[in-house]
Amino acid sequence: MLSSSLFALLTATAVQAIPPNRPLPFDSTFLWSRDVANTRSCQQLASKFPNKLFFPNTPTYANESTDYYSSSALLSPWCVFTPESPQDISGALKILTSTRTKFAVRGGGHMPIEGAANTEEGVLIAMTKINQIEVTQFKGTQVALLGSGNRWGPVYEKLAAQGLTVTGGRYYPVGVGGQPLGGGISYFNSARGWSANTILQYEVVLASGEIVNVNANTNSDLFWALKGGSSNFGIVTKYYMRTFPLTEIYAGFIGNAEANNGQLIDAVASFIGPNGGANDPKAAIDINLFYDSKSGSVTGLSSIFYNGTFSEATALQNFTGMALSTNTASDRSFTSWVDETSSFGKSPNRALWAVISLKSSPEAVRLPGKLYLDAVKAHNATLMKIPNGSFTVTWQPITAEGLVEARRSGGDAIDLDPADGSLLVMLFGASYEGAENEKIVDKFLKDLVKDVEKQAKKLNMYYPFNFVNDAGEWQKTLSLYGKGKSFPKLKAIANKYDKEGVFQKLAAGAFKISDEGRKQ
Ligand SMILES: Cc1cc2nc3c(=O)[nH]c(=O)nc-3n(C[C@H](O)[C@H](O)[C@H](O)COP(=O)(O)OP(=O)(O)OC[C@H]3O[C@@H](n4cnc5c(N)ncnc54)[C@H](O)[C@@H]3O)c2cc1C
Structure with a gap:
């Protein structure tokens, strides 16, 4: 290892070797060595923000560069910048752009895509202290x-x-x-x-x-x-x-055994049907089936929410009336419920997600459920070899009433037309160990989503919208907004x-x- 004084001497020499105002065109083939570019941008940031710039082997660098939901998002940025104000960010951006340095902005680190909010060849801006x-x-x-x-x-x-x-x-x-x-x-x-x-x-x-x-x-x-x-x-x-x-709510996790997966899918189909529950704007559901690679079994773990008390939550009766293996739902404060979800943070596992939307109908609820169950069964032998593997299908209903509200409030770039009706945002996710398994997991998810898309198009169920927050890196998103x-x-x-x-x-x-x- 270099001693710190030798390191300081070498970096100072490298900084002097590059004229500070030399123009660096974006698309040039000019090659930077990692160390020279690193030195120039990180050292400039360090001298402007001495207490807000952290190099590897410091506790802040270690904490900030590992604060991601998915371990596949972990990279080794050259240095970590922790701004405390917009002025700090403004000053840093001037340095980063003048040195043509790549950078990443990390908020909560929950987008499970490698390189979405981190960088191997540049500076990580960790927003942790922008926390009013x-x-x-x-x-x-x-x-x-x-x-x-x-x-x-x-x-x-x-x-x-x-x-x-x-x-x-x-x-x-x-x-x-x-x-x-x-x-x-x-x-x-x-x-x-x-x-x-x-x-x-x-x-x-x-x-x-x-x-x-x-x-x-x-x-x-x-x-x-x-x-x-x-x-x-x-x-x-x-x-x-x-x-x-917001005062008292009714919310919690509900779990079901494998034998009742069909009942869960039926409950979602009823919920989105006429007067089935989704028509009540106070109700929300996030319904999941999980395949577990240790056992090869598929069980449900979902969250249900009502902006009111249990006695008012008839919209959720299809779920609360099911045979449940777990049920934490109760009348409670919103914070008590959200606290129960605090374990969905930093995970040692890798995550990969992909998304598709379908026009909401009971048949459209069943199609992805069936294709997912068929796929995990067909690939069971392969999936069981993946350590700590969990493969999920998630139903997230988005109602036409919500789309009306989106437009009424001034609209957005997503611009879905309420006249096209309600939709189901379907997330297919995987959590697993081992970078060497990524190809298998990625192919499984891609094949499954492409199959759902193909079948949905045949059955006139396809809805051209891929929700950015749940999408796979390979998927089109922005170009689908507002029908293009x-x-x-x-x-x-x-x-x-x-x-x-x-x-x-x-x-x-x-x-x-x-x-x-x-x-x-
Ligand atoms: C367990 C879990 C639960 C989730 N639940 C929900 C949910 O209930 N609803 C929902 O909509 N989504 C949900 N998501 C998806 C999540 O909202 C998206 O992945 C979102 O991008 C996460 O934001 P983040 O700040 O945590 O992520 P990051 O990974 O930090 O950032 C995501 C992207 O936004 C950019 N970014 C972050 N902050 C800024 C900023 N201040 N300025 C400019 N760009 C910025 C990053 O550079 C990156 O490209 C969930 C994800 C997980 C893993």
Whole structure:
């Protein structure tokens, strides 16, 4: 190992060897050695922000560079920057762009895609310290001002002290930073649209370093684009989200044995049918079947939610009346329920996800369930060899009423038409050990999703929308929005606010406008 004084001497020499103002074109074939580029950008950041820049072998680097839901997202950034204000981010962006250094922005680290919020060849911006949570006013409306480095759990805890909440993610450790950039599913979609539809203002640091407010009147095109447009436009530092009162709720996990998987699927089919429960905007469900590679069995573990008490929650009776192996659902506070989900954080396992949407109907509930059960059965021998493997199918109903609400609140880049009816956002996920198993897992998920798509198209059940927050890296997302009409607008808006394409070329992210459809 190099002694620290020798390291300092070598890095200082390397910094001097590069003229500071030398232009570095994006698309040049100019080759950087990892150490030279690393030295230049990280050292410049370290001298401007001495207490906010961390190199490998420091505890902060170790904590921040490993704070990801999926271990497949773990990489080795050159250094970690922990900004405390938009001004810090602005200063850092000027250094990163002038040195043409790649960087990644990590919010809650819950997007399970390698390289979405981390980098092997650049600087990790960990948003942890951008963590304000305040109740305030925005143009006469009560809002929560949320720093984008928060997780949803602490946000709900703080707001609950005032009897309030917001339309954030459903599980405690999910990041405030990334979740609304994909639109976002909360427990309140049927009543209030996507999570992003209740955002009244964003504070964003643009590629130029300029700090701007973005709302319905100021930078209104960017306001629309940020609602679903993912990490293509800038670094969001604050969200101003409409608050609303929330008192007692009924919620919990329900589990079922393998023998009752059919009953669970029937319950979802009834729920989304006429007057089956989904028509009640206070009800929300997140229904899952899990294949376990140790036993080869498939069982259910789902969450059910009602904005009211059990006695009012007739919308959920198909689930509460089932034969259940586990049931933690009760009348309780929202924070007591969200606290129960705090274990969905950092995991030692790798995760891979893929998504598809179907036009909501009882038949469309059954199709992916059947194809998933057939697939895990057909591949049982292979899947059982994967250590700690769990393969999931998830039903997430999105109602037409929620889409009406999305448009009524001002709309978004996702722009789904309520006239096309309700939809089912179907997530197929895998959690497993061992990078060597990735090819098998990836192929299993891709084949399954492609099969569901093929069958759904034949049966006129296919709904052309891939939810960014659950999508696989290889899937088209932004170009499907608004039946293809949003994409040219998103492109133009990205060009307007980021003329040099910093967020396309230097910033990490899974769903870049410039990459759309290229990874299939
Ligand atoms: C256990 C679990 C539960 C989930 N539950 C839900 C749910 O209930 N509802 C839902 O909608 N989704 C849910 N998701 C999906 C999740 O919302 C998305 O993966 C989302 O991107 C996570 O945001 P994050 O900040 O945690 O992730 P990160 O991985 O940190 O970020 C995701 C992307 O957003 C970018 N980003 C993050 N912060 C910023 C910022 N401040 N400015 C600009 N870009 C930024 C990152 O660079 C990255 O490209 C869940 C995921 C998991 C693993």
